[in-house]
Amino acid sequence: MDEPRALRRAAWAGAASVVLLAVGVALGYLVGVDDPSMSDSDILRRLNDDGRQVAAGFAPPVLALGIALLLWFATGLRRVLDRLSGGDPLAHAIVPAAALFGGLTITGVSLDVASAFAAWSNEFTADPNTVRALGMAGQVLALTGLIGCGVVVAVTTRIAGQAGVLPTWATWVSYAVAVLCLSGFWSGGMASAAFALWLIGAVIGVLRATPALEAVHPTD
Template sequence: MDESRALQRAGQAGAASVVLLVAGVALCASAGVDDPSLSDAAIVDRVDDGVRQTAAGIGLVVLAAGIALLLWFTVGLRRVLDRLSGGDPLAHAIVPAAVLFGGLMITGVSLDVSSAVAALSDEFTPDPDTARVLGMAGAVVALTGLTGGAVLVAATTRIAQQARALPTWAVWVSYAVAVLCLTGFWSGGMASVAFALWLIGAAVALLRTARRPTSAPTATTSSP
C-alpha cells in the first residue's frame, strides 16, 4: 500500500473514531451515575435496569473500537508531522498522548458503569452510595484523560505552526483547545466537545494531505 492510501485510511479512521467514541460514551452514560444528587431510588433503578446494562456492555465495545481507530489515526498523523518537521522529536509524543487519553477514558467509563455490570449478577445488590462514588471517580478519571488530548493538540499545532501549515487563527484556536483540555473536569463537557471537533478537523486535514499529489523529484544532469 502506498503512503497516500495509508494516510487516507488513517484519516478515515480518525473521523470514524470520533463517531464511535461519542456513541460509546452515550451508551455507557445511560447506565452510569454522573449526577450524585440523584435520589437513591433513581440510582438503583438506573443501575439495575436490564436495558441500560445491555447498552453499557455494547457501549464499552464501541468505545474500545473508537480508541483503536484513534490510535490508527495518530500513527498516520505522526507520519505527516515527521514530514513537516523533518523529524522533530516532538512528533513522537503524538501516539503516547493518544494512548493516555484512550486508556484513562475507557478506565473512567468502566468505573462509571461497574455498578450496573455487577448488578447483572444475583450475588450483588446495588448500593446507591457505592454507585455515586464509582460514578464520580469514573468522571474524574475520564476527564483527566483529556490531558493526553491536550498534549496531542499542542504538539500537532506547534509543529504545524513552525512549518507554516496552518493559518494564524487555526493555530490560536488549537492552542485554546489544548488549554481547555487541560482544565478537564472543571470545564465540564466543553473540553470534550472542543477536542472532538478538533479531531474532526485534524482528520479532514489528514485526508486532504493524503489526496494531495506528491511532487516528483527533480532530475539533475551532470555537466560533461
C-alpha cells in the first residue's frame, strides 16, 4: 500500500470539501429563509423564482459530494493522528464526528429548501409561516452539526499538541475554534467560517506531515 499517496489524496479531498460545502450552502440560501423577520412577499418571491429553484436543486447533491470528501479527509487525518499518538483511541472519534456534522448539515439544508422544491411542482401553495418554521429548523439543525466540527478540532489539537507538532499559538487558536463550534447555534456563521479556515490549515498539516511520518514510521 502506498500510504503517503493515499494520505495526500485524502488531504486534497479535504481541500475540495471546503469549496463544495460552501457552494452547496450558498445554493440552498438562494431559496432558504434564515431570517424569520423576512416579509411574506420576499419569501414567496424567493420560493417561486424559477432560476432560484433550479439553482437550489443542486444544493443537496453538491453538499453530499462535499460531505463524502470531508469523510475521506477525516479517515486520512485519523491515520496521521494514529501515527502521531501511537494509537490513541481518541483519534477514532474523528470520522464519526465528521459524519455527525455532515448528516445534520445536509438535513438542515434539505429542510430549508423543501418548500421551494414543493413549489416547483406547481401543486403546492407555500405558506410563509410554514416556510419560516422549516427554515429556522434547518438552520438550528445545521448549526448544531458544528458540534461534530468542534470534536474534530479538539481531538486533533490535543493529539497534535501532545506530540509537539503544533506551536503554542496554533494550539490556542485551534481550541478557540473548537469552543466556537461546540457553541453550535449561538456562534452562527462565525463558527462555520472559523472551521473552514481551520480545515484548510489541517489539510496543509496533513500534506506536510505525510513525508515525515513515512520516514519515521515506515509502512507496516
